[in-house]
Amino acid sequence: MKFKANVKVMLKPSVLDPQGATLERALRSMGHDNVSSIRVGKLIELVLEAGDEEEARRAADSWADQLLANPNMENHSLTLEQVK
Amino acid sequence: MTARAAVVVFPGSNCDQDCVRGWKAVTGLSADLVWHKETSLPDYDLVIVPGGFSFGDYLRCGAIARFSPVMAEVARLAGRGSLVLGICNGFQILTEAGLLPGALGRNRDLRYLCLDVHLRVENAGTAFTGGYRPGQVIRIPISHGEGGYSLSPREHRRLVDNGQVVFRYCAPDGTVAPGQAPNGSLDNIAGIINGRGNVLGLMPHPERLAEEELGGTDGRALFSSVLAAMKGGL
Numbered sequence: 001m002k003f004k005a006n007v008k009v010m011l012k013p014s015v016l017d018p019q020g021a022t023l024e025r026a027l028r029s030m031g032h033d034n035v036s037s038i039r040v041g042k043l044i045e046l047v048l049e050a051g052d053e054e055e056a057r058r059a060a061d062s063w064a065d066q067l068l069a070n071p072n073m074e075n076h077s078l079t080l081e082q083v084k
Numbered sequence: 085m086t087a088r089a090a091v092v093v094f095p096g097s098n099c100d101q102d103c104v105r106g107w108k109a110v111t112g113l114s115a116d117l118v119w120h121k122e123t124s125l126p127d128y129d130l131v132i133v134p135g136g137f138s139f140g141d142y143l144r145c146g147a148i149a150r151f152s153p154v155m156a157e158v159a160r161l162a163g164r165g166s167l168v169l170g171i172c173n174g175f176q177i178l179t180e181a182g183l184l185p186g187a188l189g190r191n192r193d194l195r196y197l198c199l200d201v202h203l204r205v206e207n208a209g210t211a212f213t214g215g216y217r218p219g220q221v222i223r224i225p226i227s228h229g230e231g232g233y234s235l236s237p238r239e240h241r242r243l244v245d246n247g248q249v250v251f252r253y254c255a256p257d258g259t260v261a262p263g264q265a266p267n268g269s270l271d272n273i274a275g276i277i278n279g280r281g282n283v284l285g286l287m288p289h290p291e292r293l294a295e296e297e298l299g300g301t302d303g304r305a306l307f308s309s310v311l312a313a314m315k316g317g318l
Contacts, residue, residue, distance in 0.1 A: 011189070015234050016268055018194050067151070070144055070180065072187035073234050 002049055003056040004083045009069045009076045010041035044068055047083065056080055089115040089130040092158065092174075094149045099135035099171065099291065106291030107132070110307035120152035129314050130167045131158055133174030135227070135289060145188065145230045146176035155181055167211055167310055168283040172228055175275075175285030184278055184285045185243065186235035192268025196229040200300075201266060203274050203288060204254040207247045210277050211313035212284045215305035221258040222302035224288035231267040231287040233276075243276060251275035251286055 011017050019040040027035045050056035060078055069076040091103045104115045115132070118125060125131075138149035149155070155177070162168045162183055170178035178184045191197060200223050205216040216222065235243065243249055251274040253265040265272045267287070275286030290303030 014236070015187075015189060016192065016232060018190050018192050018232075018268070022194055067147060068143070070147065070187050072179070072185075072236075073189055 001052065001056075002047055002083045003053065003060075003080050004045065004047050005056065005060040006079045007044040007046070007060060007064050007068050007076055008041060008078070009044065009064070009074050010039055012073055012075055015073045041074075053080055053082070088126065088128045089113060089132070090118045090125065090128045091115050091132045091134055092118050092120060092154055093134075094120045094136070094138035094152060094177075096138045096140055097134050097136035097173070099173075099289065102289075102291045103132045103134045103171070106294040106303065107307055109295050110304050111311045113311070118154060120149065120154045122157065123153045125154070125157040125161065127164065128161060128166055130169065130310055131161055133158065133168065133170040133177050134291075135172030135174060138173055138177065141173075141230070144176075144180070145173060146178075146180040149173075149177045150181040159183060162278075162283050165280075165282055167313065169212065169306075169310070170283075170285035171289055171291065172226075172231075172287055175287055176230065178283065178285045183283050184276060185239050186233055186270075186276070188230050188287070189232045189234055190230055191228070191232055191266070193266075196227075197231070197266050198225070198227045199266070200225050200293075201274075201288060202254050202256050202258075203251045204258050204260060205250070206252055207250045207277070209247070210250060210281055210284065210309075212277070212306055212309055213250060214312055215309040219258065221254060221256065222305075223293065223300055224290055224303055225292045226266070226288045227292075228267070228287055231269065232265075233269040233271075233273045233287075235270055235273075240270065244271070246279060248277050248279065249273055249275075250277050250284060251288070
């Protein structure tokens with residue numbers, strides 16, 4: 001079975017996010033005073049083959065731990081869907 | 085004794101030759117260039133992981149280089165007590181590899197910074213800094229876009245308590261004010277050492293100011309300290 005995984009990688013709340021801060025200032029300078037708490041992350045899409053959804057989730061999750069995210073400064077979350 | 089030194093080369097490393105030259109200029113000794121595909125290294129006394137943009141800095145700086153075959157050997161040598169020195173991208177690679185704690189992220193102001201900075205030597209008792217005086221202020225260049233150091237509060241406390249913060253960014257007179265680090269590093273941290281005292285990482289480039297003709301010599305003592313430590317049997 002083939003699954004498409006979306007791995008969302010975000011800086012931990014405790015880690016400074018200069019990109020988010022810059023975007024927030026930019027939006028405010030455009031007059032959007034109602035914006036706050038911008039954080040910039042990464043979305044990594046991949047397709048993998050696995051016996052079932054659970055196996056696919058375990059694999060993608062371990063790849064995120066090993067390489068796609070740095071657990072020292074980032075958190076990740078995962079969504080999966082079966083594809084043909 | 086013959087001190088054996090190596091400089092690791094990844095695709096995208098660009099300070100490897102500078103490190104070979106700096107090491108030679110200060111110690112008179114040669115260093116082998118070692119390609120990242122190597123799976124077996126002799127028992128070098130010193131391994132330098134140099135600066136550059138390994139694998140294009142894709143995903144995160146050092147994230148891909150840490151999986152190069154040579155890194156298993158770097159970890160083995162660190163485990164046997166050899167000295168490992170990570171400079172700039174080398175520091176990033178060592179944190180990604182888990183040989184040093186913490187992580188390096190985007191500079192506070194998002195700018196790539198290429199300038200001389202002042203550093204205060206916070207621990208002159210390491211194998212890498214024995215040639216400096218405690219609290220000595222040195223001038224060394226930085227050249228990076230991702231040098232903001234971060235660490236969990238608990239690990240940070242342990243690092244400080246153990247004297248593992250080796251260099252801090254400071255003013256020319258040696259004072260360290262909050263936010264002094266041009267890259268936004270936590271606690272103005274510029275360089276750290278592991279608990280065992282044989283793996284050091286720093287963002288500034290000592291090899292770039294190790295000869296008079298390059299405009300300064302404050303980087304020399306790092307290499308001479310290493311040689312002295314080797315002669316003293318580490």
